[in-house]
């Protein structure tokens with residue numbers, strides 16, 4: 001399981017999307033506890049579906065609470081996210097929150 005960090009300069013972070021299968025990053029950036037405590041502008045959702053992939057995917061990926069709360073505090077915080085089916089980071093617009101047709105990142 002990747003660790004989380006609040007340091008944008010952490011050397012284990014990855015950036016952007018993957019064009020070929022790759023492991024998860026060693027670390028993922030999240031907002032601090034203090035920032036997340038300021039309140040959520042979206043529901044805290046723990047999983048998303050790779051619903052708009054080409055070729056079709058449909059895999060469900062689950063997140064840690066800290067990442068889920070970061071999305072809920074700042075829906076535009078991430079530009080890409082990991083799919084356990086494709087084993088790639090892909091643009092958030094290719095995903096919808098599990099059980100909804102709402103795009104991740106909106």
Ligand SMILES: [Zn+2]
Pocket residue numbers: 050053057058059083084085086087
């Ligand atoms: Zn996928």
